[in-house]
Amino acid sequence: MKPRIIWLAVAAALAAGPPVSAAPTEAPPTEAPPAEAPPTETPPDGFEPGVWPALAAVVPGALVHGAGHFVAGDSDTGWTLLGIQGVGLGLVALGGVPLAATGASRKIIGPATAVALTGVGLLFTPMLPDVYGALTGGRDARPPTPVPLTARLGYAFVYDPQFAYRNFTTVGYEGRFDHLVLDGRAWIAVDDDNQRLRQQFDWRLWGETLGPREHDGALDLRAAVTWHRFGTDGFSRLSGELAVDGRYPLDRLGPSLRGSFALGALGWALEAYDYDVPGLGFGEDVFEQLLVRFGWGFWFADRGSVALYYDHRKDDFAGGFSAPGLGGGIPGYVGLAADYAVDDTWALDLDVRRGAAWIVGLGVRYRYGGTR
Numbered sequence: 001m002k003p004r005i006i007w008l009a010v011a012a013a014l015a016a017g018p019p020v021s022a023a024p025t026e027a028p029p030t031e032a033p034p035a036e037a038p039p040t041e042t043p044p045d046g047f048e049p050g051v052w053p054a055l056a057a058v059v060p061g062a063l064v065h066g067a068g069h070f071v072a073g074d075s076d077t078g079w080t081l082l083g084i085q086g087v088g089l090g091l092v093a094l095g096g097v098p099l100a101a102t103g104a105s106r107k108i109i110g111p112a113t114a115v116a117l118t119g120v121g122l123l124f125t126p127m128l129p130d131v132y133g134a135l136t137g138g139r140d141a142r143p144p145t146p147v148p149l150t151a152r153l154g155y156a157f158v159y160d161p162q163f164a165y166r167n168f169t170t171v172g173y174e175g176r177f178d179h180l181v182l183d184g185r186a187w188i189a190v191d192d193d194n195q196r197l198r199q200q201f202d203w204r205l206w207g208e209t210l211g212p213r214e215h216d217g218a219l220d221l222r223a224a225v226t227w228h229r230f231g232t233d234g235f236s237r238l239s240g241e242l243a244v245d246g247r248y249p250l251d252r253l254g255p256s257l258r259g260s261f262a263l264g265a266l267g268w269a270l271e272a273y274d275y276d277v278p279g280l281g282f283g284e285d286v287f288e289q290l291l292v293r294f295g296w297g298f299w300f301a302d303r304g305s306v307a308l309y310y311d312h313r314k315d316d317f318a319g320g321f322s323a324p325g326l327g328g329g330i331p332g333y334v335g336l337a338a339d340y341a342v343d344d345t346w347a348l349d350l351d352v353r354r355g356a357a358w359i360v361g362l363g364v365r366y367r368y369g370g371t372r
Contacts, residue, residue, distance in 0.1 A: 041255040043137060047073040049256065053134035057127065065126040068134030069256065077133060077254030081126040088126075091119025113290055114266060117312060121264060121294030128296040128308065129250050129257050138251070138258035141299040144341050146210050147367045150174040154349070154363025156187065158317050160356065164232055165192035170361060179204045181220070187317070193231030196317070200224040202245070216261065216299075219246040226315070234276040239315060243267020243291050260298040263307060267291035271315060289315060292332075304340035304347065311335060319356035341367070 043049075049072050057068025065085040066078035095116030098108055154170040172185035181202040188195050200222060207218035222243045229236040245265040250257035269289040274282040295309025312332035314320040321331040333355025341347040344367070351361035 041251075043074050043254075043256045044076070047137065047256065049134055049137035051135070054131050057130040057134045061127055061130050065130055068130045069254070072134045072137075072256075074133070074254065074256050077256055078130075080253050081130050084122050084126045088119045088122030088124070092116050092123060093119075095119060110268075110288070110290055114292060117290075117292040118264075118266065118294075121292075121310070125262060125294055125296050129253075129260055129262070132260050132298060133254065133256035136256075136259075138256045139260075139298070141259035141301045142216055143299050143305060144302055144347075146176055146208075147369045148176055148210065149368040151366045151368070152349075152363050154361055156317075156351065156359060156361035159358040160317065160319070162356075163192070163194070163230070165189040165194045167191050168361075170363060176209045179209060181209055194229065195231075196226065196228040198224060198226040206246075216249040217247060219244070222265070222267065228315070236274045237271055237315065238274070238282075239269050239271035239289075241267055241269035241289075241291060245293075260296065261305075263293070263295050263297065263309060265291060265293040269313070269315070289313060297337075300340060302341075304338065306336070306338045309335050309337070314355075317357055318353040318359050321355055339365070 053068045053072035055068075056071040061067035064082065066081035069075070069078035069081065095112045095114070095118075099112045099116065102108060150173065152170070152172040152174075156168040156170050158165060158168060167190050168187045169190055170185070170187050172183070174184075175182040181204065183200040183202065185198045185200075186196070201224065202220040202222050205219045205221055207216075222241075222245045224241050226239045226241075227236065228239075243265050244267060246263065248262045248264075250260045250262055269291055271287050271289060272283045273285040275284065290312060292312040293309060295307050297305050297307030297309075299305045310332060311318075311334075312320075314332060318333040318335070320333060333353050335351070335353040337349070337351055339347055339349040347365040347367055349361075349363045349365060351359065351363070353359040
């Protein structure tokens with residue numbers, strides 16, 4: 001029995017291992033100080049916005065974009081705006097020269113016009129942010145937080161000498177989901193037989209549709225169907241369209257442009273007509289349409305925005321400028337769109353457009369679940 005006892009004692013000692021010396025008590029690790037948020041980029045030292053730089057953004061800034069920032073002391077942003085103007089000039093030449101050389105051949109008119117109009121947008125739009133940045137130096141302003149559902153009721157006055165209508169009731173809604181935005185609108189004349197119904201579908205490719213956002217930019221793939229009935233005039237029009245529509249925050253180009261944004265869209269539409277005439281069925285006339293839109297705007301803190309824009313489309317109430325002479329009927333229309341959140345729930349909007357017709361519209365929006 002003794003050998004067994006000895007072996008058990010040895011095994012127990014080996015299992016226990018050598019005696020462990022007492023280790024000095026270590027102080028608990030100190031927490032690292034919280035990381036500081038990166039400082040907001042500010043204009044360079046010596047940058048002095050004001051009335052004189054803003055005037056320089058107009059003259060000579062109308063021809064040399066960025067002049068206002070050069071005078072104010074922000075040459076980096078000035079060179080950026082001037083470079084955008086140069087790219088626009090190049091695109092105008094790239095699209096316009098083939099159009100002129102071929103007599104606007106139907107084989108190239110679509111792509112060449114799209115390139116030329118995109119160039120026009122880049123050629124003229126930078127003047128507006130130049131004035132804005134040279135005058136304000138940038139503002140800490142962002143759009144209101146989007147809400148799941150918005151309902152709208154409004155009135156619009158349309159003056160078009162070619163048609164009898166003048167007064168419209170306008171209604172609409174906007175529903176936001178994870179990546180999808182549904183936008184439905186109806187214009188119904190109260191003094192004529194005329195109705196326009198439109199359903200738009202936006203699929204968000206970049207940016208957030210709901211709640212807090214990492215940035216104020218957005219890029220959507222847009223599809224829409226529009227039906228417009230001219231009952232008094234005996235015809236109606238059905239159109240479908242596909243486009244890419246975006247908004248770009250301009251503080252990414254320079255700190256003095258904080259609180260402003262650029263907008264643009266490029267797409268294509270197909271429209272078919274139906275006439276109240278025996279022997280002429282639906283689709284007797286079918287046309288294609290190039291969709292181009294560009295503009296600039298700024299935000300009211302977190303309450304709303306104002307935007308100035310050019311839209312090349314011709315199939316809505318504004319139509320296109322019908323100027324006499326060369327180029328008549330080619331341009332689209334210009335517009336101003338503004339909205340303002342009175343409180344968390346209610347908002348107002350303004351719509352002014354000038355093309356072949358004048359449009360002035362006012363609306364009230366109910367923002368379900370709205371917060372500012």
